[in-house]
Amino acid sequence: MRFTRTKAAVAAAGLALSLAACGGDDGGGEDVEVAQDAEFEAGTTMAEIAERGTMTIGTKFDQPGFGLLGLDDVPEGFDVEVAKIIAGAMGVAEEDIEWKETPSEVREQVIEDGDVDLVAATYTINEERAQRISFAGPYYVAGQQLMVAADNDTISGPEDLADNPDMKVCSVTGSTPSENIREYLANNNQLVLFDVYDKCADALGNGQVDVVTTDNVILLGFVSESDGEFKLVGEQFTEEPYGIGIEKGDTAFCEFINETLADNEDAYIEAWERTAGEVEGTETPELPEPAECA
């Protein structure tokens, strides 16, 4: 292949322009309030973090609306913003936060090993997980729902799945929704599992599966991207409270996080509106009542 110097220069210039265009819109949003001289009781996790002035926070890097790594190598999303509010209350500015990718299967491990100070990663609070770590929050309650192709009139809720055993239901291996949906299915062959939800959406698009199920907020992202090809059906049939994962038994830190969220409700709502709330069809949540810290 021959590639002249002029062509290369034009291509490079075009690339530079398009990159500049991306950089123009500063996705970081408003600056989160950073407490100047926060005082904490000696020996607590907060005191240690405030003293250190930096934090390591685990989040997802592949979850649109909650934690998605951008081209500038900084994750963006609702989880990220909530974590910034908490960090700010301990005097840690967002540039002093080190983000660590924590996919679902390593979340408990990184907390136990002390690799991160906290995990905010669409982390559903459940009993099994609470045996290894503690949860602050919940800061958001998602719910599982079904997504189908726009022309599908057969499925109008999870109850219809067992009556249509030929319809394939797609979810992600090891996710809470993939376990929850099993009781609604005629048999296990009805469930198709991938490693990421993108593949489920692709499979729904080309007719290989008929239903995709996971938390409503994730599905809404796909619906809004699909140009009317997909729709949500039925009510939310589970409650998935998202919590902040912290070291097991750190009650003081847990209470501090809950108080911080309660004190910053405006910042919380604003954070929602410029991240996950940008997707059409989502409702701005109210901060849920925190669970008891244990």
Added chain:
Amino acid sequence: MEPVLDNLDLYWSGFLRSLGIIGWSLLGSMVLGTVLAAFRVSPVASLRAFGTAWVTLVRNCPLTIVLFFMAFGLPEVGVNASFYVFGVTGLVIYTSAFVCEALRSGINAVDRGQAEAARAIGLTFGQTMTQVVLPQAFRSAVPPLGSVQIAMFKNSAVVGAFGVGADLFSVGKTLTSAQGYAYIPVLTGVAIGYLVITLTAGVLLGLLERKVAIAR
């Protein structure tokens, strides 16, 4: 090891599922690979070209890409099947290129005189291959074929991520993600499952090698 012992039934079902994927892929890739190897040494130029093109294309593509084309490309052009069929077919196609090359090395190790002698007594190309060359080629190809197939056993874990699910590796993922078990013991259990398959295969291969090792 508590997470493993508590979920032995899940591990067992995952083990059987993986064994199924492996069994079909072993059968399919051996048959397809042998046909391709025959193509690559055949006197017909177009068959040779086809075999070479297949090996070049498939062997140089990452397995995940091959599986992507199976699971998402074929439905786009109207070919529909279950993801299990797509996954196994993808693994068969991918492995067949390596089987073909391992076998070809075996064929090349058979003395030219053998094929010439076969032709001299009037055997056709098909007869020469099936009666004279391939039986000898398989013998010297047993060790490389074994390596190729053991690699395929482990590649079966990738197939699980393409809608097949419920295989041994996916069981590990389910236990760590949804049920919050610790990573290390769960994956150790998964590793033991694969070792049971691969080590058994290694022993069988050793036996096979001894059985077919005939001094020439």
